[in-house]
Amino acid sequence: MDQIVIRGGRPLQGVIPISGAKNSALKLMAAALLTDGPLVLSRMPRLADVRFLGQLLARLGVEVEEQAGARLRLHARDLNEPFAPYDLVRKMRASFNVLGPLIARQGRARVSLPGGCAIGARPVNLHLMALEALGAEIELSEGYVNARAPKGLTGAHIVFPMVSVGATEHAMLAAVLARGQSVLEHCAREPEIADLAGCLNAMGAKITGAGTDTITIEGVERLNGADWTVTPDRIETGTYAIAAAAAGGRVRLEGVVPDHNHALWDLLGRAGVEIALGADHVDIARSGPLRAVDMQTEPFPGFPTDVQAQYMALMTQADGASVIRETIFENRFMHAPELARLGARIDVRGNEAIVRGPVKLKGAQVMATDLRASVSLVIAALAAEGETVVSRIYHLDRGFERLEDKLSACGADIARRSEETA
Ligand SMILES: CC(=O)N[C@H]1[C@@H](OP(=O)(O)OP(=O)(O)OC[C@H]2O[C@@H](n3ccc(=O)[nH]c3=O)[C@H](O)[C@@H]2O)O[C@H](CO)[C@@H](O)[C@@H]1O
Numbered sequence: 001m002d003q004i005v006i007r008g009g010r011p012l013q014g015v016i017p018i019s020g021a022k023n024s025a026l027k028l029m030a031a032a033l034l035t036d037g038p039l040v041l042s043r044m045p046r047l048a049d050v051r052f053l054g055q056l057l058a059r060l061g062v063e064v065e066e067q068a069g070a071r072l073r074l075h076a077r078d079l080n081e082p083f084a085p086y087d088l089v090r091k092m093r094a095s096f097n098v099l100g101p102l103i104a105r106q107g108r109a110r111v112s113l114p115g116g117c118a119i120g121a122r123p124v125n126l127h128l129m130a131l132e133a134l135g136a137e138i139e140l141s142e143g144y145v146n147a148r149a150p151k152g153l154t155g156a157h158i159v160f161p162m163v164s165v166g167a168t169e170h171a172m173l174a175a176v177l178a179r180g181q182s183v184l185e186h187c188a189r190e191p192e193i194a195d196l197a198g199c200l201n202a203m204g205a206k207i208t209g210a211g212t213d214t215i216t217i218e219g220v221e222r223l224n225g226a227d228w229t230v231t232p233d234r235i236e237t238g239t240y241a242i243a244a245a246a247a248g249g250r251v252r253l254e255g256v257v258p259d260h261n262h263a264l265w266d267l268l269g270r271a272g273v274e275i276a277l278g279a280d281h282v283d284i285a286r287s288g289p290l291r292a293v294d295m296q297t298e299p300f301p302g303f304p305t306d307v308q309a310q311y312m313a314l315m316t317q318a319d320g321a322s323v324i325r326e327t328i329f330e331n332r333f334m335h336a337p338e339l340a341r342l343g344a345r346i347d348v349r350g351n352e353a354i355v356r357g358p359v360k361l362k363g364a365q366v367m368a369t370d371l372r373a374s375v376s377l378v379i380a381a382l383a384a385e386g387e388t389v390v391s392r393i394y395h396l397d398r399g400f401e402r403l404e405d406k407l408s409a410c411g412a413d414i415a416r417r418s419e420e421t422a
């Protein structure tokens, strides 16, 4: 198994190109199931999650072809048995979103309950509620969802009782081929949802309101293929912005949508980080001391839960105590004890973590526990003195494309090695 070795204490200096968003790319891939035409996705991140979902789609009968220039061509000309087995679905959350498209296109499906980062219970009741409202008959047995819609799906008025990114996307992915109009209320407003709606509309769907809390969909009989470019990864953007703030130096993040990260820019500014927003780039610099600033995760446009761990690593370097409140997932502080191995002072009480800084972090052996937790350890290691070894980095490979290359191009001392050679 691979490890990442970081020798900290070097400021970052340079340009980091931002990849396409994992959390968008995966749902766009599921959309390919809705048409017998080819869907060509550009700016696809090369990630383990994309590979896994590609394997699942291939099993479902989709032709999956990686093309030059970070493009992926998906062609669901004919589909096989609509069966998504445990082994291919358990590795990540987004794979569950094949269920709706399979029901919409084939009238039935059997899909394993999903996996994903172990950051809470993460039920799928809202996904199933939406699919049932659209006319699917659903039964759970032996860890699988068995769904049927013998008469096809029908538009519905769905009011989500809580904001869910995955359930909003799932409802959209099914309602586009339903008969009649669907109105979805209390929707998630994340940029990935607008990206999915944009792609579905390019395929011939009729969706309005994506990015607001009410989405209206006029069902169409069929969708066609399309070309679509994945939106930039705002979580990767936030991660490298925080890395630069933690290590110090000056970094340009290139190929981003600065508007997707306002909550972060606001907090970093208050913490003493210099931020200059361009049209499609952001410059981040930090030379002076950092101030502690409280933070609470919220659905978009609030501060993203997927950047909470990274922010916690940064606050270990800030002057004072900061309170970090996690409101989206009930078990997303697993990085706190790992950060403590490097010397961080963090008290976790329920859904709050109190971080006291600044501490002089020292390199240590740490373990990645989930995707964003892993990268928070890398950030802390960049700010630490001495060598840090991060193991179980398969979590990192799920969501960060060429992490070591991007950071070492900015002067970080970071390398991958296999445990056998360690
Ligand atoms: C692949 C992907 O895009 N993952 C992202 C997606 O996850 P995901 O779509 O799983 O997150 P949700 O927005 O659905 O989850 C929000 C909250 O709703 C709860 N919930 C969700 C669905 C449901 O049926 N019932 C229910 O109770 C969850 O347990 C959680 O407490 O959005 C999260 C919140 O921005 C991000 O952290 C994840 O990176």
Ligand SMILES: C=C(OP(=O)(O)O)C(=O)O
Residues within 6 Å of the ligand: 023, 092, 093, 094, 115, 116, 117, 118, 306, 371, 372, 399
């Ligand atoms: C939680 C994440 O992914 P998943 O939803 O696939 O677990 C993430 O991207 O941070």
